[in-house]
Structure formats: C-alpha cells, structure tokens
Amino acid sequence: MTTLILLPCHSVFTAAESANASENKLGPRDAGPGFNQSDWILAPFQYEANDHLSFVEHIHKAFELLDANPDARLVISGGFTKKGVSISESNSYLQVARLRGLITKQNEDRIYLDEYARDSYENLLLAIALFRKRTGTFPQRTKIVGFEFKRYRFLELHAKVLRLKHVDYYGIGPSYPDAATFEIPEHEWETKRKRYFDDLHFSEKKFATDLFEQDWFGCIGSKLYDKKVSRDPLKRGLGKEFYSQEPEPVLNAFLGFDQLTFPEAKAAYDDLGAFPW
Numbered sequence: 469m470t471t472l473i474l475l476p477c478h479s480v481f482t483a484a485e486s487a488n489a490s491e492n493k494l495g496p497r498d499a500g501p502g503f504n505q506s507d508w509i510l511a512p513f514q515y516e517a518n519d520h521l522s523f524v525e526h527i528h529k530a531f532e533l534l535d536a537n538p539d540a541r542l543v544i545s546g547g548f549t550k551k552g553v554s555i556s557e558s559n560s561y562l563q564v565a566r567l568r569g570l571i572t573k574q575n576e577d578r579i580y581l582d583e584y585a586r587d588s589y590e591n592l593l594l595a596i597a598l599f600r601k602r603t604g605t606f607p608q609r610t611k612i613v614g615f616e617f618k619r620y621r622f623l624e625l626h627a628k629v630l631r632l633k634h635v636d637y638y639g640i641g642p643s644y645p646d647a648a649t650f651e652i653p654e655h656e657w658e659t660k661r662k663r664y665f666d667d668l669h670f671s672e673k674k675f676a677t678d679l680f681e682q683d684w685f686g687c688i689g690s691k692l693y694d695k696k697v698s699r700d701p702l703k704r705g706l707g708k709e710f711y712s713q714e715p716e717p718v719l720n721a722f723l724g725f726d727q728l729t730f731p732e733a734k735a736a737y738d739d740l741g742a743f744p745w
C-alpha cells in the first residue's frame with residue numbers, strides 16, 4: 469500500500485543557519501535544535517503551552533512513521549507564510565529534522581516539501597497533489613501528524629470532503645507545562661490550564677471548524693480565504709500551475725475551487741464523478 473505521511477507545519481524555525489547539528493539522532497524530548505522558543509516565529513497563543521516543543525514532537529513522529537513504512541512518502545507542508553521571512557514553514561521544519569539527526573540515506577529521497585499551503589485544508593489537498601506529481605500515483609493510505617485538537621477538522625471535514633479512504637490521525641500536544649513551571653499553587657494552575665484548553669477548543673470551533681463546515685474549500689469571499697491571503701505575503705496562491713497535472717481532471721478541479729464562490733465550487737464538486745484516489 470502506498471502511504472502518504474502528512475506533517476502540517478504551524479510556524480517557522482528561523483535558526484537553521486546558526487544552530488549546530490546534533491551529532492547523534494535525538495529523541496523527541498531531547499533538548500537540542502528546535503527547543504529554544506526564540507528560534508521560532510510564534511503567534512501569541514502559541515507561547516503559553518510551548519507549542520514549539522509540540523512541533524518538534526510532530527517532526528519526530530512523522531519521521532518515526534516514515535522509517536517504519538519503507539514505501540511511504542513524507543510530505544512536510546507549509547508555505548512562505550511570514551512577511552520578510554525567506555524560508556518556507558516546510559523547509560524550516562526539514563532543517564529541524566536535519567539538525568536533530570533524523571534524515572538518513574534510507575529516508576532522504578522519500579521526503580517532499582509542499583511550499584504553498586496556507587491552511588489545513590490546503591495541507592491535505594496539496595500533499596495529495598505533490599504525492600501524485602512525484603510518484604505518479606495517488607496514496608492509498610494517509611497518516612496525518614498534528615495537534616490532537618485538530619483531529620476533527622482533518623478527519624471529519626477535510627478528509628471527508630476529499631473522500632480519502634484509510635486515514636489515520638496521530639494527535640500530539642499541546643502539552644501544558646506543569647504547575648512548577650509557572651511557580652503558582654496547584655489550584656491556580658488547574659484554573660489556568662482549564663482556561664487555556666477551553667480557549668483552544670473555542671477558537672478551533674469558531675475560527676476553523678465552524679467556517680470549514682460552511683465553506684469546505686476556503687473559497688473567495690470567505691473569512692477562510694481572507695486568512696489565506698494574510699498568510700501569503702508573496703501572493704503565490706496555492707500553486708495551481710505547479711500542482712495541476714494531466715490526466716487528472718478531479719485533482720485539477722480541486723486546485724481551482726478557491727477561486728470560485730462556495731456555491732459555484734460546491735456545484736462543480738457535485739459534478740466531479742468518480743475520484744481517482
């Protein structure tokens with residue numbers, strides 16, 4: 469079975485040039501490249517629970533799956549989302565993997581970078597497109613590594629819209645720091661922790677799943693589309709020219725949906741016929 473492993477990125481690691489590579493292969497919780505919070509460009513909500521440590525764990529999990537599945541391909545997915553930063557999210561994650569000793573002769577040719585995606589739906593769509601472009605076939609199985617709270621979004625929304633079969637989700641983090649880290653009493657920590665996860669789930673619903681339920685593809689005119697524009701300072705779009713392939717009309721149609729309104733895209737979707745994957 470041909471397997472796609474998808475590692476969606478959430479940030480940019482900026483210390484690829486300055487950090488020293490580890491001499492040994494590190495484990496997911498070993499301090500080393502990727503562990504310094506100031507080496508990442510984080511959004512305000514990504515600080516409290518040390519999200520960068522989860523990113524490192526995601527990278528390790530993706531490589532563990534890659535090494536355990538000799539026929540699998542890993543797509544690291546994330547575009548040039550930050551203004552003034554000249555490295556893509558996905559290439560920066562690859563550098564973390566390299567610095568932590570995870571790239572080997574056995575896996576190096578099976579790692580592909582999607583450098584266009586601007587949201588989770590594009591992570592999945594473009595990973596499939598890239599897999600097809602590089603291998604000539606579509607994956608028969610997909611393994612996604614990401615935050616636990618995005619499980620519903622990937623499995624129940626994106627994967628269903630794309631009608632993918634055999635999808636596994638590996639949810640990791642965020643792991644909330646313990647009470648000692650904050651130097652506060654246990655009961656205050658409980659409250660703080662609860663508020664953090666309540667906010668997280670509230671935001672996931674309000675700013676992601678509620679929106680994707682109404683607009684599966686992040687079409688023009690939607691809040692999802694505006695967010696993609698804000699994450700696309702170089703105005704590269706989703707790479708339609710790069711990812712379109714013959715003879716794949718279904719794939720190519722998906723690559724154009726975000727330039728339609730959702731009702732137009734939905735009508736075209738309903739007319740697609742059988743999917744090739």
Ligand SMILES: *[C@@H]1O[C@H](CO)[C@@H](O)[C@H](O)[C@H]1NC(C)=O
Nearest residue numbers: 483485486487488489501504
């Ligand atoms: C990398 O190694 C050099 C030489 O040992 C050292 O001077 C430098 O501080 C190290 N850089 C980091 C980011 O640890």
Ligand SMILES: *[C@@H]1O[C@H](CO)[C@@H](O)[C@H](O)[C@H]1NC(C)=O
Nearest residue numbers: 483486503504505506507508
């Ligand atoms: C983390 O990176 C910052 C900025 O490069 C540096 O000043 C700091 O010493 C680093 N911290 C550790 C623990 O290496």
